[in-house]
Amino acid sequence: MFLPxxxxxxxxxxxxxxxxxxIAANVAVYLLISLPLTAKGIQPRDPLLQEYLQYLAPLARSWAELRQMLSQLTAYDLFVFAHGYKPGAPQLGDLFFSLFLHGGFWHLFGNMLFLWIYGDNAEHRLGRIGYLLTYLVSGVVATLFFSMFAGRSMLPLVGASGAISGVLGLYFLLFPRNQVKVFVMLFPFFMNVVLLPARWVLGVYLVIxxxxxxxxxxxxxxxxxxxIGGFLAGLGIAWVGEHFAWKWPWTDQYKDLGRRPQAKDTVIDAEVLAPPLADLREAIAQQNPNQAFQVLQQVGREELSQLSPTECAILADWLEQAGYSIAATRLLRGCLGQRANASNLADAYLALGLLRLKQGQPTAAYQHLLNVFxxxxxxxxxxxxxxxxxQIDVYRRK
Incomplete structure (x- = not known):
């Protein structure tokens, strides 16, 4: 048994x-609605039962099998049929309410366990409102993705799994260096908690x-x-969020850093630097941030790619101190992507880690600080x- x-x-x-x-809302719905209705029988004259039978009857291979299905029906089955999301009869309310319904205790337990493990880091990174919106959007996208392949099915979809998969997709992209504590029980040979890379655990979840x-x-x-749909939604939201440093883009004067239009036929020669870049490098060498900011918006993406990781780190630190965190993040991420073979990439990773630490994001900083080594x-x-x-609390298995 392997249990995160x-x-x-x-x-x-x-x-x-x-x-x-x-988590509390999901548990409350289970205790106050799902559990009581599961213990309650069906009313033969219930109009909803007649509608449910129209869907159920074609699924039975014989009259005996249909009678067995009917004998196992509970009031909760009808409730799920009424309020679960049905691709063949989509309703906006069902799209959201179905995220809080579950097929049983173990369905609920597994979902809430994953949410408890991965959700705190995601909420801390996105902020409370951003996390709630991401959770709901991921759940909606997951349900609609499922509907694309379900056709006109009347089989109701319930559960928080799609929304939670969105959280896992976020976690996969934002916290690649984190580790997951997994209880391994191979009785009677081995019983212990082991640490596994988060991306291994989430990769198994997604692929296998x-x-x-x-x-x-x-x-x-x-x-x-x-x-799958929820996981992809989480990945997409994480990518967009990282691109804008989880801030509204219009709040940063240098949000379009490096996007100065270039002549189509212009080729940047590393030995013949354009004047704006030469001025920028001179400002960095002289430790003059004001001069750097004066020429920064005149420098294009191709020219910025000529900066060394150390120069990127210095400039990003100045941008962050001046309140331009989106520009600082973009500069460092662009430097890491474009200078993959540079000899001093450690400086850029350190700068990105320290930037995250200044922003009060220690678990995000942890990812980049480990890359330094x-x-x-x-x-x-x-x-x-x-x-x-x-400065970062890390659980270490001795």
Missing amino acids: VGDTPNPRNYTPWVNWAI DNLLPFLAGSQSSVAYGAH DYNPSPETAERARQALA
Whole structure:
């Protein structure tokens, strides 16, 4: 048995109220609605039963099988049929309400366990409102993605799995260096908690548990399509959020950094630098941020790509101090993407990690600070990364 029980690192002194509220809402719906209705029988004269039978009858292979189905029906089955999302009869209210209905205790338990493990980091990174909106949007996208392959089916879809898959997609992109605590029980040989890379665990969830069965056309009560759709939605939201540093883009004067139009036939020669870039480099060398800002908007993307990672790190620090965090983030991410073979990438990763730390995002900083040591950092850079990592609470299995 392999059971995820936690993750590391987590934000220090942070209470994920929205995540807890979502968990509480799901549990409350189960205790107050699902559980009582599950113990309640059906009323033969219920008009909803007649409608349900029109859907149920074609699924039975014999009269005896239909009678057996009817004998196992509960009031909750009819409630799910009425309020679960049905691709063949879509309703806006069902689209959202179905996210809080579950097929049973273990369905609820598995979903809430995953939300408890991964949701706190996601909420801390996105903010409370942003996290709630992302959760709901992911759930809606997951349901609609499922509907694309369900045709006119009247089989109701219920559960928070699609929305939670969106959280997992976010986590996959935003926290690649995190580790998941997994309780492994191979009785009687091995019982212990092991740490596994988060992307391994989430990769198994996406590919082995969902994508392969989906492609194979597996007949199951599990909505693989919803899980895949939610995961893709989370990935997309994370990519857009990182691109804008999780801030409204119009709040940053330098949001279009590096987008100065270039002549189509112009070729940038590393040995013949355009005057704006030469001025920018001179300002960096002279430690003059005001002069750098004066010429910054005149520098195009191709010219910015000529900056070394160390120059990017210095300029990004100035931008962050001046309140232009979107520009600082874009500059560093662009530098890391365009200068993949540079010898001093460790400086850029350190700058991005320290930037995240200044923004109060230690778990996001952790991802970049660990990358520092993969790029042969100088002793000074390595020491600064170690000092920053020491500020982050990390669970270590001894």
